[in-house]
Amino acid sequence: MDQLRTKLDQLECHFTWGLIKNDIDLNRLDEQLKSDVEKKENPTQTYNALAYVKFLQGFQEEALSHLMTSLELYKECHKEEFNKSLIITYGNLAWINYHMKNYTECESYLQKVKKINENLSSESSSVPEVLDEKGWTFRRFSFKYSEKSKECFKKALDLEPEVGKWNAGYAIALYRTEYGEFTIENSPVIKQLRRAIETNPDNDVLKVLLALRLAMYKSYEEAQRLVEQALEGSPDHPHVLRYAGKFFSNKGCPDRGIALLKNALEQSPNSSFIHHQLALCYKKKKIQLLQGNHHARAPEVQLIRDKIIDHLEMATKHATGFIKAMIELALHYGEQEDFLQAEKMFQMTFEAAKEKNDNLHVVHFHYAEFQFYSKRDEVLAIKHYMECLKMKPGSHEGKRSEYKLKRIAEKRINKNTHVGKAYGILGFIHKEKGEKSQAIECYEKALSYGDNDEHLTNLCALRLSI
Known part of the structure; x- marks a missing residue:
C-alpha cells in the first residue's frame, strides 16, 4: 500500500498540487464551476x-462521476486514449479510486499515466498542457x-510562446499579481494583455481587463474604446459585463455600471462577485449624492x-468568508447605526480572516475606522490602527493606519x-518603522508626562537594541 501511495504522490493532478481546503471557498467555487459546465467553457x-x-466536500461518488464525464468528453473530441492531455484526468481517477479503496482500478489508471509518460520527451510536470490546466486550476481555486x-x-x-490560451492565462495571472510602480510604457501586465489580445482577438474579457489597467494610468480614451468593443462583441458574457460595470463605476458613471451588472446578475443570480460589485456601484452613487445637500437627499440616500x-x-x-464583502457590510451596518449587527459581522470577519490567514490587517484597519467614525471610540480605534500597522506597515492599510x-x-x-499618550503613539510609529532614535525621543517625552509601564518597557528595549 505504501508503494502505491508513493506512485500516486508522483502524479501531476489536483490531488498533488497542494490545494489546501481552508484556502478555498468550496460553495462559491462549486457554483462557478457548475456555471462553466452550463456554458461549456473548458x-x-x-x-x-x-x-x-x-471530493473535498466529501462526495466521492459524484467526484468519480465528474471525472468519467471529463474523460468521455475528451475522447469524443480526440478519440485518443493515451494523449498527454489526459495525464491529469487519469491521475485524478487513480487518486479517487485509491480513496474509494478500488485498488485494481487505481493501478489501471496509474498504468495509463505511465504509458503516456514513456512517450514524453520530458517530465509530465513540464508538459505545456499540464502546466495550462495547473495554472487554470490555481487561478480558479x-x-x-x-x-x-x-x-x-x-x-x-x-x-510554446505562440499559443493563445497560455498567453491569455499568463496575462490574467499577471493582472492579479502586478502591483508596483510602473508606467503605461513599462507595465508587464499591459504588455502581456496586448500580446494576449493579439493571440486571442475574440477574447473580450482580455479587452476589459486591459481597459481597467489602462484607466489606472488615466488612458481613458483607449480604455473606453476597448470596453465598448468588448460589450459589442460579448454583450451577454457575465465576466465582460462585470468588468465593464466596474470600469464605468470607477469612471464616475455608476448608473451605467449598475445597469450592466444587473444584466450580468440575471445570468448568474448566485454570483457573490457580481453582488459585491453592484454594492460598490451603489456605494459610488451614494457618495455622489452625499456630495450635494445631504439632508435634502436623505430618503434617497x-x-x-x-x-x-x-x-x-x-x-x-453565496461566498462564505468573502472578507471584502463582509467588511463593507459591517461598515454599512455601522453607517446606519445598527451597531449590534456591525459588531457581529466584524467578529465573523475577524474569525474568517484568522481561519484563512488572509487579510487580517485589512480587517483591523476597517474595524478601527468603524470605531473611530461610527462609534466615536478613539481608544479602541487606536488599538486596531496599531495592530494593522504592526502586521503590514508597507500595505495600503498599514500606511493609512500610520497616517490616522x-x-x-x-x-x-x-x-x-x-x-x-500622544507621544507614545508617535513613539510606536517610529519603532515600527525601525527609527529607533526618534522612537526613544518620543517615549522619553511620553514618560515625562506621567508613568506608563508600556512606554518604559518600549524605551528600555529600544535602548538595549542600539
Missing part, C-alpha cells in the same frame, strides 16, 4: 476541477494561488444604502490633552 478542465471540489498560476503559464509560454446592504448580504451568503495615528497624536498635542 469542459474537460472544468469537470476535473469540479470533481476535486466534490483561490486568489492566494495567483503567483503559482503565473509561474505555470510562464513555463508553458517558455515552451437611505434607499441606496438599503440596496448596498441587500447586495452585500447576498454576496456574503499621526493625525490623532498631533491633534492631542495641539489641544494639550492626553499628551503623554
Whole structure:
C-alpha cells in the first residue's frame, strides 16, 4: 500500500498540487464551476476541477462521476486514449479510486499515466498542457494561488510562446499579481494583455481587463474604446459585463455600471462577485449624492444604502468568508447605526480572516475606522490602527493606519490633552518603522508626562537594541 501511495504522490493532478481546503471557498467555487459546465467553457478542465471540489466536500461518488464525464468528453473530441492531455484526468481517477479503496482500478489508471509518460520527451510536470490546466486550476481555486498560476503559464509560454490560451492565462495571472510602480510604457501586465489580445482577438474579457489597467494610468480614451468593443462583441458574457460595470463605476458613471451588472446578475443570480460589485456601484452613487445637500437627499440616500446592504448580504451568503464583502457590510451596518449587527459581522470577519490567514490587517484597519467614525471610540480605534500597522506597515492599510495615528497624536498635542499618550503613539510609529532614535525621543517625552509601564518597557528595549 505504501508503494502505491508513493506512485500516486508522483502524479501531476489536483490531488498533488497542494490545494489546501481552508484556502478555498468550496460553495462559491462549486457554483462557478457548475456555471462553466452550463456554458461549456473548458469542459474537460472544468469537470476535473469540479470533481476535486466534490471530493473535498466529501462526495466521492459524484467526484468519480465528474471525472468519467471529463474523460468521455475528451475522447469524443480526440478519440485518443493515451494523449498527454489526459495525464491529469487519469491521475485524478487513480487518486479517487485509491480513496474509494478500488485498488485494481487505481493501478489501471496509474498504468495509463505511465504509458503516456514513456512517450514524453520530458517530465509530465513540464508538459505545456499540464502546466495550462495547473495554472487554470490555481487561478480558479483561490486568489492566494495567483503567483503559482503565473509561474505555470510562464513555463508553458517558455515552451510554446505562440499559443493563445497560455498567453491569455499568463496575462490574467499577471493582472492579479502586478502591483508596483510602473508606467503605461513599462507595465508587464499591459504588455502581456496586448500580446494576449493579439493571440486571442475574440477574447473580450482580455479587452476589459486591459481597459481597467489602462484607466489606472488615466488612458481613458483607449480604455473606453476597448470596453465598448468588448460589450459589442460579448454583450451577454457575465465576466465582460462585470468588468465593464466596474470600469464605468470607477469612471464616475455608476448608473451605467449598475445597469450592466444587473444584466450580468440575471445570468448568474448566485454570483457573490457580481453582488459585491453592484454594492460598490451603489456605494459610488451614494457618495455622489452625499456630495450635494445631504439632508435634502436623505430618503434617497437611505434607499441606496438599503440596496448596498441587500447586495452585500447576498454576496456574503453565496461566498462564505468573502472578507471584502463582509467588511463593507459591517461598515454599512455601522453607517446606519445598527451597531449590534456591525459588531457581529466584524467578529465573523475577524474569525474568517484568522481561519484563512488572509487579510487580517485589512480587517483591523476597517474595524478601527468603524470605531473611530461610527462609534466615536478613539481608544479602541487606536488599538486596531496599531495592530494593522504592526502586521503590514508597507500595505495600503498599514500606511493609512500610520497616517490616522499621526493625525490623532498631533491633534492631542495641539489641544494639550492626553499628551503623554500622544507621544507614545508617535513613539510606536517610529519603532515600527525601525527609527529607533526618534522612537526613544518620543517615549522619553511620553514618560515625562506621567508613568506608563508600556512606554518604559518600549524605551528600555529600544535602548538595549542600539
